[in-house]
Amino acid sequence: xxxxxxxxxxxxxxxxxxxxxxxxxxxxxxxxxxxxxxxxxxxxxxxxxxxxxxxxxxxxxxxxxxxxxxxxxxxxxxxxxxxxxxxxxxxxxxxxxxxxxxxxxxxx
Amino acid sequence: xxxxxxxxxxxxxxxxxxxxxxxxxxxxxxxxxxxxxxxxxxxxxxxxxxxxxxxxxxxxxxxxxxxxxxxxxxxxxxxxxxxxxxxxxxxxxxxxxxxxxxxxxxxxxxxx
Numbered sequence: 001x002x003x004x005x006x007x008x009x010x011x012x013x014x015x016x017x018x019x020x021x022x023x024x025x026x027x028x029x030x031x032x033x034x035x036x037x038x039x040x041x042x043x044x045x046x047x048x049x050x051x052x053x054x055x056x057x058x059x060x061x062x063x064x065x066x067x068x069x070x071x072x073x074x075x076x077x078x079x080x081x082x083x084x085x086x087x088x089x090x091x092x093x094x095x096x097x098x099x100x101x102x103x104x105x106x107x108x
Numbered sequence: 109x110x111x112x113x114x115x116x117x118x119x120x121x122x123x124x125x126x127x128x129x130x131x132x133x134x135x136x137x138x139x140x141x142x143x144x145x146x147x148x149x150x151x152x153x154x155x156x157x158x159x160x161x162x163x164x165x166x167x168x169x170x171x172x173x174x175x176x177x178x179x180x181x182x183x184x185x186x187x188x189x190x191x192x193x194x195x196x197x198x199x200x201x202x203x204x205x206x207x208x209x210x211x212x213x214x215x216x217x218x219x220x
Contacts (some may be wrong), residue, residue, distance in 0.1 A: 033208075033209070035211075040213075041145070041196050041198070041213060041214045041216065042211065042212075042213045042214065043198060043200075043211040043214075044211070045208055045209055045210065045211065048208040086151065088151070094153075094164055095141060095153035095155075095156055095164050095166060096141070096143070096151075096153055096209075097153065098150055098151040098152070099150075100150050101150065
C-alpha cells in the first residue's frame with residue numbers, strides 16, 4: 001500500500017465545474033504539499049499545509065490531520081487548469097513522498 | 109528574481125556511461141533536493157542537501173550520488189547508466205527545509 005493515495009486518478013470535467021481531488025496518507029507528517037505539473041514537466045508548488053485551510057485565487061486546499069486526509073478544490077474550473085495535480089507529504093528530514101497524481105482535463 | 113535553473117534540459121547517454129546534472133537554486137536558498145520521475149514509479153525522492161551536507165537519501169543505489177557547493181549549487185551524478193535510469197530529474201530549492209519548495213524545469217535523461 002502506498003503511503004500517499006490520491007483519487008481520482010483521472011478526472012474530466014466541463015469548464016465552470018467545481019473540482020475536488022483527494023489525498024490520503026498513512027504516516028505522521030510535518031506538512032502536506034499540493035503540486036501542479038503541466039505537460040513538459042515543470043512543477044509548481046500550489047500549497048504547503050500543516051493544518052486547516054488555505055486559499056489562493058480559485059484554489060482551496062484543506063487538511064484534516066486526525067483523519068490523515070487532504071483535499072484540493074478548484075472553483076469555476078477553466079481549461080488552463082488542465083494539468084496533473086500531485087499530493088506530497090513531508091516527514092521531517094525524510095524528503096517528500098508523492099502520490100501518483102491526478103490527471104485533470106477541463107473541457108471548454 | 110531568477111528561479112531554479114537546471115542544466116542541461118535534455119540529455120542522451122549510452123548505457124554504461126556516467127552523467128552529471130546541475131541545479132542552481134534561488135539566490136539565498138540553502139536547501140536543494142533531487143527527485144526522479146518515471147512513468148512507472150512516479151516521483152521519487154533521491155537526496156537533499158543543506159549547507160553542503162547531505163541530510164537524507166532516498167532508496168536508490170549507490171550509483172546515484174550528489175554534492176552541494178558553497179554557493180548552494182548542486183550536482184547529481186549517475187554512474188554506469190542503465191536503461192531504467194531514463195527519467196525526468198527534478199531539483200527543488202528551499203530557503204530552509206520545511207518552508208516550501210520551488211522546482212526547476214527538470215533535466216530529461218534518455219539512456220540508450
